[in-house]
Amino acid sequence: MSLLNLQLKVWRQNQGQPGHFQDIQALEIPDHASFLEMMDIVNERLIQDGGDPVAFDHDCREGICGMCSMTINGIAHGPEKATTTCQLHMRKFRDGDTIWVEPFRAKAFPVVKDLMVNRSAFDRIQQAGGFVTVRTGAAPDANSILVGKEVADAAMDAAACIGCGACVASCKNASAMLFVSAKAGQLNSLPQGQPEKNRRTLGMVRQMDKEGFGNCTNQYECEAACPKEISVRWITKLNRDYALASAKEAFVGVKEHAEGGD
């Protein structure tokens, strides 16, 4: 194990106020430490020295909860492919490196403090249709809905999204298309999701637009930054599903039936 001396440029900001970069020395960091453990060490020293520790989001520290959210050297979750910040280890850096540590920047992700951002826009998008309407207890036997292995595997690929927001942070336009497409795509590709497919697609895309995310320009930085390697092909599917849902809405519409049917 070797020790690293690093120069951090960390974004400091209080809610609703302008932010700035602070230079912080991170000395004698064990290269076996994770990036967040490096931040722990830095904070421990800041506290000892009477400073203000850097606030950052984190929870499971095993790459699944999606809470950690740092843009490291301009890349969401840092330079290692398919890795969340919490799983990024310091052995990927060299002694003497300067490291830029910034929040996931997007208007739709307002800064709470320092590196913590508010990602509740994602929850609201999910509330706009990211579900199958089924009451508890109303489900048929699980094996009465057959789902081909390929379809189930593809849905699982989309469902692996951890909702961290790296796609938004890495997108040149702060677009949320990868997230929304993975969430809508999982359900839109399963038989269980078919009855509400159009409603879901329109609802989620409209909420996404309302939240102030940017627009996808097909540059695929999202896919490159995604810790779960969600494919941009889900965006292709969302584009298609949205076009079809819009056409259906415009030209066929929904006929309102009186209670009790016709």
Add this chain to the structure above:
Amino acid sequence: MSAVFDSLSRFYHSSIGKKILVALTGAALLIFVLGHMIGNLLVFVGPEAINEYGHMLQTALHGGGVWIARLGLLAAVGIHVVATIQLTKQNRAARVDAYGKVASQVSSKSSRTMIWSGLTILAFIVYHLLHFTVRVGNEYGNKALYSYDLHGHTVHNVYKMVIDGFSWAPAAIFYVIAMLLLSSHLSHGFSSLFQTLGLSTHRTEPLFKKLGHAFALLILVGNCSIPIAILVFGYGR
């Protein structure tokens, strides 16, 4: 009726709807660019070929064809430009504080400069139309100087206009620069439109990417060959 228009307006004002329009108009312009290039390359066949082509365009549908095409192209360019400017403004607004350290992993320079290549191409189109179509500040519209006898009909001498037009170095250079940017624009736009229209798959995406680059190169070489041949190698002069 109004329900349909409400829905269409909603479609246009949505992120994906607007992009789909950009993709559709982009597809139309892409086809135009290819046709336009093939037509122009007739300059290498000789005066008769390109002048006959020019005459055919002018007289198709009793002269109405060219106007239908012009209005169609104008609409396509108009929608393409207005929608992309709106999208770009939204994109800028979607990130308030810029990153201190900016990095890219996979996006191409072309994809990151679409708005600038696009706006430059727009400026070029205006110049190009003034230069060869409206013929402002030149004598290309002078029937006495630029007429050609095509099987007994007197038609506009497109061939001479092109040779004269590109014999002036600044015009040829601007033209080449514009084609470089157009090529950059196309190299991203081509495969991008398949993605936006929901037509890419894991299998076809790499193919569309390669085709896009090949197409951009084709347009670049084809279109630049004319001014370079004329200015540098003295073709037709």
Add this chain to the structure above:
Amino acid sequence: MSLDSKIPSGPMALRWSKHKQDSKLINPKNKRKYTVIVVGSGLAGSSAAATLSELGYKVKCFCFQDSPRRAHSIAAQGGINAAKNYQNDGDSVHRLFYDTVKGGDFRARESNVHRLAEESVNIIDQCAAQGVPFAREYGGGLANRSFGGAQVSRTFYARGQTGQQLLLGAYSALNKEVARGGVEMHTRSEMLEVVVVDGHAKGIITRNLMTGKIEAHAADTVLLCTGGYGNVFYLSTNAMGCNVTATWRAHRKGAYFANPCYTQIHPTCIPVSGDYQSKLTLMSESLRNDGRIWVPKNKADIGKPAAQIPESDRDYFLERKYPSFGNLAPRDISSRAAKDACDAGLGVGPGGRGVYLDFAEAIGQFGQKTIAERYGNLFDMYEKITGESGYKQPMRIYPAVHYTMGGLWVDYNLMSSLPGLHVLGEANFSDHGANRLGASALMQGLADGYFVIPTTIAPYLVTQTPGSVTTSHPEFTKALEDAQGRTNKFLNVKGKRSVDSFHRELGLLVWDKCGMARDKAGLTEALKRIPELREEFWSNVKIPGSGAAANPELEKAGRVADFMEFAELLCHDALDREESCGGHFRTEHQYDDGEAKRDDENYCYAAAWEHTGDLSKPKLNKEQLTFEEVHLSVRSYK
């Protein structure tokens, strides 16, 4: 107060049906008048909040994370058990019930376990209908695997992310209800206190973690779905934010804490590499299907590259001690065997706290490609963390705290000894006894939330006038003042040591004295040290910043302060239970071969501890456990 577990009478297999039949119902029009507070948004919390809202109750749900989807249920890898018998391999509700009671080392409540096994089949139906992408066969039916040494294949899974997918399913149900207006979701809100009015839980006090605002919320009943207390050990596989605060605060207000000493250790975790370490990472124990566990026989070989140690100088200790189960011996047994090897000075890696998990033979037999297909994600995870490749050299593993079976005592209706306070999922004590089987935690969380509480909440609510207590009640005012006072107290200590340094010290102490193996002397010492440490904490902790904004150090301080108190109860319980069972191993109580020695004559009870106001003198209440269906026997895995 006596413990009335409200277990229905009659034949075991009919009790739950009978109970549902006998439970009072609430008219749909009246349901709307009741408000239910749900604290926690993991499997139990999300499923309960969504289902209660579907039924018509007004629900307020709280979580400390920035989204309900991030609760730590998300990290469960392996799978979820259900007695579907889709494999036609002889599984049944009774067999799942039997395995769970036996696996729990006869310290669970039989009736609850039977109900759990009954509801397991409904969970799978529910989740499949929500669009949870379970693994499938080519024909489109659900796939199963055998898990944790079970003799039938009853585990449903979604790659190695079953917990994530089930939680996202419950989260989607929750979103559906938030959108409908049935659930009011409060994220980044930490519960600081339960408010008790006239002996009933009628609300909570929370702190908004973004603004620092301390708020009061009233309801007709409160559900705690706040998970386990594994982070009392500082290093565990739990998320950093997992804490005991909600259950501990409730305990202080009258809810009994049952069996805290039942803590589960997971054998296949990545070892500690240095004192900066913040958490331990679990790798699915499916690795043990193909990996062989060993340590060098001779101390002289420690530190040598594994490849240089000849076969004859390796001790495959699990295969040696447990020939029939070998490397697949149950979690507690495997864990202790690894500890024994390291205690004997034969451990490998930094600090000598690790044993090898070797895939060389499996790679030789099946090829690296097959092994990569089976465990590729785990090998990648291991390499990311350690910088070593498990394909080229043996992995190093060591046990870590993973799950806590103990929790607030609840009756058959999931109500604690504090009337109006219900406790679901890992936060309660009821279903796993002294040891939890693999793929059973997800089952319990969802059974409690989707299918049990929606029925068992009514018997309490019918006794209550809806909306009778509001936040203007003096008890709320007092609780608000107390919470604010406590926050100020933290900030005013202005000492020298960080919260983390205290937590780390506490964790080391508890792990050392009350971890995988416990004895009277160690526990007695811990009981002396913990109050001293707590005292130092309150006089020397240093918390920068203010209470009026986001302040992660302040959040941690609140949690650690409660762990400091809870740790003492944990050690009291471990000291009191003079036997070894499941996740509780007292070195004084073992057979000659080192196996756990249960004492059914004297300790066949759930220890429900009552807060007396004096942390050093908690009062023990016993719920005697009776075994009518599964007869008490020695749990042998030889």
